[in-house]
Amino acid sequence: MTAIIAPDATATAVAVKPGRRKRASVFTVIAGVWLAVVVIACAFASLIAPYGPLDQDLTQVFAGPSSAHWLGTDSLGRDLLSRLMHGGQSTLAAVALAIGVYVILGSTLGLVSGYLSGTTDRIISGANAIVMATPHIIILFVVLSIYRGNVFLAMLVLGLLSCPVMAIMVRSAAMAARNELFVDAARVSGLSPFYIITRHILPRTMGLIVVQGAVFGATAIVVESALSFLGFGTQPPAPSWGNMVAEAAANISLNSWMLYPTGGVIALSALALGLIGDSVRNSVTGGWTEPKLTLRSRKLRTGSAGSTPAPTDGSLLSVTGLNVGYRVGGDIKPVVKDVTFHVGRGETIGLVGESGSGKSTVAFGVLGVVGDSAVVTAGSVVFDGQDLLGLAPRQLDAYRGKRIAYVAQEPMVALDPNFQIGKQLVEIITANTGLKGEPAKAKAVELLRLVEIRNPEEAVKRFPHQLSGGMAQRVSIAIALAGEPELLVADEPTTALDVTVQAGILGLLMKLRDQTGMSVIIITHDWGVVADVCDRVVVMYKGQIVEQNTAENIYRRPQHPYTQALLRSNPHGAKAGEDLPVLTGEFSVEGIAEAAEETSPDALAER
Amino acid sequence: MTRLILNRVAFAIPVLFLMSIITYFLVSLIPGNAALVILGQDATPERVAALSAQLKLDQPFYVQWWYWLMDAFKGDLGVSLYTGLNVSDVLSQRVWPTFFVAGFATLAAAVVGISLGTWAAVKRGVVAKVLDMVSMLGISLPNFWIALLLVVFVSGQLKLLPALGYETPQNDFGEWVRHLILPVAALGLAGIAIIAKQTRDSMSEALSRDFMRFMQANGISKASLIFKHGLRYAALPVVAATVACFVNLFGGTVALEHIFALPGLGSLVVTATTQHDLVTIQGAVLGYTVVVLLATLIGDIAYALLNPKVRTR
C-alpha cells in the first residue's frame, strides 16, 4: 500500500468558490443617492433652499411647478421645495433618533438574551412580550398630548416600544450563532462573554440588524409624518413633512397638486430605506434558496437524445450519454458528463463517488426531479422501452412512485413534518394505486408491517418528529414501496444512521428486493455498503463514470487509478499505527493521473 | 391547549394592570384641571376646589387609579368629564368602525397577500422581484397619503364612493359597504405587502425542503405539493404575520378615521387627547390593549393547532 504522493504535500489554498458578493442593483444605488440628496438638502436647507420656510408671496398662491418654484407654492404662496427642505430637518432628525434607539437597544437586548439565555433571557423576553402587547400608536398619542409637539420624545418612545421586534429577531439569530462550534471553540479558550458577543456573535447578526433598522426607518418616517399630519407634531407655521400633507389635505378641494410633492417625498424616502434594507437582506441570506420541487412543465431534456437508440438487451433501465448541467448566470455548468449504464431486472447497482461526483444528480435525472436550475443537455433515460426524458413532467407522474420510487438520504427531513405518517402513506397510496378510504388505511398499516415497524396500528398516528432516524427511514421505504415499483433509487439511505441501524435497513432492503424482484440503484460513498448489497458498481468522479464492473471485480481488480486510490484510502483496511494511503491530484477518465499542482486534493471534496 | 390559553390569560392580567397604571400616571402629568374645564374659565376658585374634591382630582394619581380600577372591575369605566357620556357605552359604539376597517383590511390583505406570495414563490425570477418592489411600496407609502389620493380620485373626480362618514350595517347595509371600501383599501395595501412577503419567504422555504423532492419522486402531484404540503408548511409564520398585521392595522386607523370622518376608536383617542379627557383616554387604552391581547391569543391558539410538536405534547 503506497500513497500516490506524499500525504502532506503542500496544497495551495485555492479559493474554491468565487465570491458570492453581488453587485448592488440599480434600484439600490438610486435609493442610496436619493437618501443622500434628501439628507444633504435638508441638513443645509438654510444655505441652499431658494426661499425661507415662512417667506410668503400672496401673488403666487397654489402655483404649480415653475422655474421660480420647482415644486409650486401653497395657500400662502410659500415655496414648497424650501418648506420641504426645512421641514425635513425635524422629520429626519426624529427618525434618526428612533432608528438609533431601536437599533442599539433592540440589538443589545437581543444579543444579551440570546447568548446568555437562562434567567436573563426569561426576564428580557417577558418584558418584550409585555411591551409588544401594548397599543403603540395610542401610547404615542398619550405622550404627545402631554408634551405637545415634542416629536423627538414621541420618536424616542416609538423606538423603545418597537425595539422588542429587533430584540426577538436578533435573539434567535444569536441563539443560532451561539450553537455554532466556533463559539464553543472560543469558550474553550476562556474568552469572556463580552468578547464572544462583540467579536463573534455581533458580526453574524450584523446583516439582520441593518435590515431591521432600515425597515423600521421606513416605518418611522411614515409614523412621524402621520403624527404631524394629525397635528401632534411640529406646529404650523413651522413646516414638517406631515403637517404639509395636512395643509394639502385641508385645501384638497381648491388644489390637489400640493398633495403629490409633500406625500411623495415621504413615500420615496421610506421606500429608499426599505429598498436598501432589502438589498442588504438579499446579500446576507445569499438570495434564494433552491427549491427541491421541480416545478417546470417543459420536458427535462433541452438537447438531443443522442445517436444511441435505446438498447434492447432486456435492461429495465438504460441511461445513455446523460449530460446534466446547472444554470449559473447565463452559462450551464456541467455536473454530469456522458454517463451511460444499465440496470437489469432484479439487479442492484451501486453508484459510488465522493461529494461533487454527480452521483445524486444522476439519480435525480432518472427520477425527473433534478430541480429547476438543472438542465439535461443530452442523453436518454430509457425505462422499460420509454425514454423518460422525452416526456413532459406531467406524463412522468405515470412512472414516479408507481414504477420508479425513491428513498432519500435524510429520513427525518424526507417526511413532511406536519402530517401524521399514516396520512402521508394514504396520500401516496391513493396517488399510486387509486385505493381510497379504509382500504388505503389498511394498506398503510400493511406497508408499515412490511418494513418491520412494530405496532403499525399505533405508528400511523405518529408525526415524523416522534420517530427515531431508523424508524423514519423504514417509513420512507414503506412510502417508496406503496406503488409496488419495479425500480427503487436509494440515495445514501443509511449515511445519516448509526452503523447497527444501517445493518438493519440494508438487510430490510435486500429482503424486500428479493421478495418483490425489484431493481435497486443505491448511491453511496461507503465501500462497505457496496460490498453488502450491490451486484454491480458504477464509480463516478467529477461527473463522469471512470469504471463499472461487478462488485467483486471492482474490489479485487480495480482498473482505474481513481478507483484504486478510493479503495485504498478507506480506513477499514488500514493497519493500526500506520499512515493511510492518500489519494490526491487529478484523474482523467482515461486513467492517467495528472499532476496535482493546480488543485488542492481537498478541492476534490468540494461540491 | 387549555394550559396555553390559561397561560395567555395569566399573562394578560399584569399587562392590563401595567397599561392602565402607566396611562393614569402619564395622563396625570397633563397640565390643566378637568374641573376648570367643566365649569368654564369664569368659575370661582371655591367651586373649582369643591368639584375637584368631589371628582377626587386633588388626590394623587394612584389613588385616582385605584378608584377607577375598582369601578372597572364592575364594568364601569366612568363618565367622561368633558362630554358627560358613559365611556363603556362610547367604547362599545366606537370600536365597531375601527374593527370593521382593520378586520376587512386584514382579511383582504390575507387573501391577496397569500395568493401573490405563493405565486411569487413558485414563479421566482421576475415575478418575485416585482412583488418585492410592490411590497416595499406597500410598506413605505403612508396610508393617510393613499387615503387622500383615493379621496381625490375615487370620490372627487370619479365620484364613485363617498369620501366621508359612516353608516351602520343595521341601518343600511349597502351604504355601510360603500363607506368602508376606501378606508379598507387605503389600510389594506400595507397589509398585502407584509403578508405577501411573509408568504413568499415561507413558501420558498417550504419548496426547498427535502420532503418536496421525496414526495414528488414518489408520485405526489405538483399541485398537492404546493397547495397542500407547501401551504401547510408555510402556514405557521403566515398566520403569525396575519395576526401581527391585524394588530398593526387596528392601531393604524387613527389618521384614516380623521380623513374619512369615521366615528371609530382612533378619532375618539385624538379628540380625547386634545380635550384632556382622562377618563375616555383611559378607557380607550384599555380597549386597545384588550383587542391586541385577544388577537395575540388567537394567534397563539392557531400556532398550537398548526404545530404538531406543540399539539402532540
Next chain:
Amino acid sequence: MSDKALLRVENLDVTYKLTRGTYKAVENISFSVDPGEALGIVGESGSGKSTIGRAILGLAEPTAGRILFDGKDITRLNRKERQHLSSDVQVVFQDPRSSLNEAKKIRDILTEPLIANRQMSKKASLDRAEELLEHVGLGAQAMDKLPGSFSGGQRQRIAIARALMPSPRLIICDEPVSALDLSVQAQIMNLFRREQRETGVSYVFIAHDLAVVRVLCPRVLVMSAGRAVESGTTDEVYNSPKEDYTKRLLAAEPHPDPAIQRERRKAWNTLTQSGAIMAGA
C-alpha cells in the same frame, strides 16, 4: 500509567436538565490518558461520547465525579482558570463549516484567542499562525482569506492549526473526520498522526467510525447509552470483544470485500435473529 496520567476522568456523571425531567447523558465514566497517548471513544449517536469531550472542555457541566488534568482538578473552572487551561487543552470539532466563524479572516481566527488572553504578543502569534498554516499544508497565503474560500478538508486543517496555536498537550477531537470524504479523511488522519509524532500531543479521539479510531488510537473505550460498555487496547476490543453490545457494533460494520461481507452479513442475521440482541432497538 496511573501516576503519569495527563488526563484523568473519575466517575463522571453529566445530567442535562430538560423542560420535562432530566436526561443522564453520561454515567459513571472513568478513564485516563497518558502524555503522548491517543484514546479512542466510540459509540453510536446518543451514547454520550461527545458529552464526555464537552465536559472536559468545560462546555458541559459535570454533575458528579472529577476531571484531573496534570494532577490538577479541572472539573469546574471559572473563566480565568479556563483561559489559563486553554494553552494546554484544545479542541477540533466535527463540522468544519460551523467551527470557523465565516465573518473572520483566517489570521484573526488563529491569533485572536491568544492575543485576547494575552498569552502571546501580536507579532509572535502572527508568526506562529503562518508557521502552522505552512505546517498543516495550506501555506501562509491563507492568512488573509475568509473560511468561505476553503473546502471542507482545508477548513479542518485550519481548525487543527487553531488548536495547535498554543502548543497544547491535549486535543479533544470530536468526530473530526466524519463530515469529510474518504480521500480527505485519510489526509486529515495522517496530519493528526504526524502531529502526535512530532510534538507528543495527546488525543481524546471521539468517533462513531470504528475503522477510523483504529488508525489513530491504541486504546479504546466503547460507550452505549451514557455508560462505558468495554475498554482496553484497540486490538483486544476489536478482535475479541467481550460484551454483546461491542460484538453487535463490530458485526454491524460492513467490510469492503464483498466475499468477506457476505459471511459477515450471515453472521449479523444470525446474531439479530437469535433474539439475544435486537437490531436498532
